Each structure stands twice: as structure tokens, then as C-alpha cells.
Amino acid sequence: MDDAEAGSKAPGRETYHHGDLRRDLIASVRQLVETHGPDGFSVAEASRAAGVSTAAPYKHFKDKTAILHAVVEDAMQRMADAMADAVAPHPVGSIERIDALGRSYIDFARAQPGVFRLMFGLTRGHENDEVIMERGRSAFRIVVDCVADYLGIDRDANLAWQRAYMLWCFVHGHSFLVIDDKTTKQELDIDEITLLSAVSQGILGTVSKAADS
Amino acid sequence: MDDAEAGSKAPGRETYHHGDLRRDLIASVRQLVETHGPDGFSVAEASRAAGVSTAAPYKHFKDKTAILHAVVEDAMQRMADAMADAVAPHPVGSIERIDALGRSYIDFARAQPGVFRLMFGLTRGHENDEVIMERGRSAFRIVVDCVADYLGIDRDANLAWQRAYMLWCFVHGHSFLVIDDKTTKQELDIDEITLLSAVSQGILGTVSKAADS
DNA sequence: CTTGATAAGTAAGCAATGCTAACTTAAGTT
DNA sequence: AACTTAAGTTAGCATTGCTTACTTATCAAG
Numbered sequence: 001m002d003d004a005e006a007g008s009k010a011p012g013r014e015t016y017h018h019g020d021l022r023r024d025l026i027a028s029v030r031q032l033v034e035t036h037g038p039d040g041f042s043v044a045e046a047s048r049a050a051g052v053s054t055a056a057p058y059k060h061f062k063d064k065t066a067i068l069h070a071v072v073e074d075a076m077q078r079m080a081d082a083m084a085d086a087v088a089p090h091p092v093g094s095i096e097r098i099d100a101l102g103r104s105y106i107d108f109a110r111a112q113p114g115v116f117r118l119m120f121g122l123t124r125g126h127e128n129d130e131v132i133m134e135r136g137r138s139a140f141r142i143v144v145d146c147v148a149d150y151l152g153i154d155r156d157a158n159l160a161w162q163r164a165y166m167l168w169c170f171v172h173g174h175s176f177l178v179i180d181d182k183t184t185k186q187e188l189d190i191d192e193i194t195l196l197s198a199v200s201q202g203i204l205g206t207v208s209k210a211a212d213s
Numbered sequence: 214m215d216d217a218e219a220g221s222k223a224p225g226r227e228t229y230h231h232g233d234l235r236r237d238l239i240a241s242v243r244q245l246v247e248t249h250g251p252d253g254f255s256v257a258e259a260s261r262a263a264g265v266s267t268a269a270p271y272k273h274f275k276d277k278t279a280i281l282h283a284v285v286e287d288a289m290q291r292m293a294d295a296m297a298d299a300v301a302p303h304p305v306g307s308i309e310r311i312d313a314l315g316r317s318y319i320d321f322a323r324a325q326p327g328v329f330r331l332m333f334g335l336t337r338g339h340e341n342d343e344v345i346m347e348r349g350r351s352a353f354r355i356v357v358d359c360v361a362d363y364l365g366i367d368r369d370a371n372l373a374w375q376r377a378y379m380l381w382c383f384v385h386g387h388s389f390l391v392i393d394d395k396t397t398k399q400e401l402d403i404d405e406i407t408l409l410s411a412v413s414q415g416i417l418g419t420v421s422k423a424a425d426s
Numbered sequence: 427c428t429t430g431a432t433a434a435g436t437a438a439g440c441a442a443t444g445c446t447a448a449c450t451t452a453a454g455t456t
Numbered sequence: 457a458a459c460t461t462a463a464g465t466t467a468g469c470a471t472t473g474c475t476t477a478c479t480t481a482t483c484a485a486g
Binding site for chain 1: 371384392
Binding site: 052059 | 462463464465466467
């Protein structure tokens, strides 16, 4: 989808070498994860999609899970980028920035629920992958900064971290409930945007005293 | 672990029939899901754990996923029970009830992260299992009731549902982040109980106006 | 008690998967 | 032109999910 130039001889290729199998595999897996769910993806199927033998992927990845990790690393980057893009058009310190952040998070989850689930939990060993953790932290950093700017406090202030985490919990939970269809939306009778901004303002505006242990 | 009397001839049994294989399988699977993760469980392994041939489970369950659904149904029930138990000792309408509710939810997730992940997402077709959905709804019902009682409004009031959902999102999200080790606790520097009650009071106390679309 | 019917187990086997090993082909490098 | 090496291939192993056909126990009825 990006990185314009590349091998791209596949599929049904006539050259022996593929061009950029690694990149193509990640893309194939990403799609398979979306259509068949995170669990129901097979290396064999991805190989076929890339038009290559079932053993070829192991020249580029150690493991099945190594492929998944690569997909997650990629997704983490895309998510962080999406968040940064969502924030950009709004003035620093505005509540709009925070709302936009939340919306971009939920949008990402809704658009690619399979990958989203992959990013959190599911697969063993995420916590040991430093690339994934680092990109996750840098995404969270955006939230912290926006919160700090909105509250007019230092970006390293503990309070900013706490509030940011509260918001993250809410948005994260809502995202999961949405993609898992546990939303009970009909009874809820409130649209997402309203819900989101109500919670943001509630958490950021008025919890101050109680949060200080 | 419960339901005292039962077959329980296994394992290394000497009778041809097992006693209550179905129940034992669910228990085995539950354990396997915890140790090997929700994805890394195999019917074969569960069969071995129950001391029975690999084909035996198919006399009791249609599918691999049917087994997982049974585990989830069981877990949903246990979770709803845990929540009801947590609430019971506190007076109706008190904030303690709500805090206890949140804590029991998180405790459940922490105690059995594999099953918890199984309950939400991961496996295809939860949304079509009426038993699972019903038990989930009845668990949420507890939250709604506690919130309504605390706010002193009707238990069917829309506002109660909205606030309950907000709380649920937060607790749910926090639970996932905890079991996925994305917590960044060291930077957070606030204990869970404080965090929890701060958010509850914030959401229940002061968001009122903004939430009404 | 024998007799059936049925529930609950087993054994054997199929297709598919994850992964490895040994080989082949292409593409530089010197 | 010869070597090295990256990137494919085929063949095969062990394991898995699941099915089919068979075996064994249990229970109800005569």
C-alpha cells in the first residue's frame, strides 16, 4: 500500500525470485487475520496468497508468531501515525485534540478488528518484543502530551499520566466492546461522539481531588 | 472444583466409562487455556489430560469451538456470580457496591486471563450464542442496578445504562491492559483501588449535564 | 436373566498445518 | 569464470481437527 517502488513481480510471477516477499507476506497475513480471525490464519494460506511455496516464509521469518509480531509492529506504527494525524489539525491544548485522539483509536479498532486484537493480548510474548512495546509507548505518549497540554501542566507531571491512562482505559475498553458486539447499543441510546466527549470532560475536568492518593 | 459429587473415576481410571467426561473436559480446557493461552490449546491435549482417547470429546461436543463456548458459558456464569457476591455485603445504593463490582471484575480477569480473553472476542461466533449473550447481559444488569441505586434513579432509566456503560468500558479496558502488561504501572504511580474509585466518582458524580445529548 | 437399544468409549485414517532438511536457482563479488 | 550467499523449491515428519466404523458398558423391559 505504501513504499512505492518494490519488487512486486508477484502474483503469478514468472521470475524465480519474488521481489519483496516479506512485505507481501505481512500484507497477506494482515488481510487473512481480518477475514478469518486472528486464530484462523495459516502460514500455508498466506504463502498461497503470495504465490509462493509453503516453506518460503521461513526464509524471512523464524516462526509463525514472528510473522504475527511483524504484523503487529507494522500495525502499531500505523496506529501511532493515525493518532498523530488525527491530532494535528486541532490547536494545542484544545479538548478537540483529545476527542480526535479517542475517535482515531476507536476508528482503527473498528476498521481492523483482527489486527487490533492481535496488537493486544492473544499472542504470547508481546511484552518481550521491544519494538512493539516502544511503539506502543510512543503512541501513549501522544495521549499524555495532549492531556498535559489541555490541563496546562507539565508533560511529565504524574497527573497527566494518570488522566491519560484513565482515558486510555475507557477508549480501549469501548473499542473492544464495540468490535466484540457487546455494546448493547440499542438500550444505550447515545451516540459515540457524545459519549466520548462526555467521559473525557468528566475525567479531565473534575476528578482532580480524588485522584491524589 | 465444585459440585461435590460426580463420577470422578478418572484419571488413570479402570472403568471403561469415564463418569462425567464433559465436565472434566471443560475443567481441563480451562486449565490448558490458562497455561498455553487461548490459541494454543488442542483437543488432543485436553483428551490426554482427561485420560481418554482423542476422539472421545466428539461424543460430547460438536466442535472444538463448541468446547470453547462451553468454557465461556461456564466462565460467564462464574463471573456473574462473583460480581453478585462482591456486591452483596455492601448496602444498596452505596458507592462501595460499585467499587466492589469493579474490583471483582478486574480480579476475575487477573486470576484467569486466558478465559477472560476467551470470553471477549478471540473466538468467532460468540454473538450468536444466546446463552453467552444472556449471561453477559445479566452481569451487566448488576452494574446498571448498582449505578441506578447509587444515583437514586429508576433502574430502567437511560441515564443508568449510560453511566454503567461508561464504567464498564473503563474497567474492561483496564482489565485488558493489565493482563496484557501494557499498564506502564511504574510511571503511573497510583494504586488500582484509588484509580478505580476516583474514576467511578468522577463518572457518576459530575458528567451529568454533558451526557444528555 | 437374557435381550436390545443406546450412550460412551476406542482405533484407524484423512487432509491440513507448522516446521525442517536437502536441494536448486538466481544474483552479486571479486 | 568461480564462489558465496540469498531466496526459492520439493519432500517429509509429527501433530492437529474431525470422521467412520467398531467395541463396550449401562439401563429398561420382557
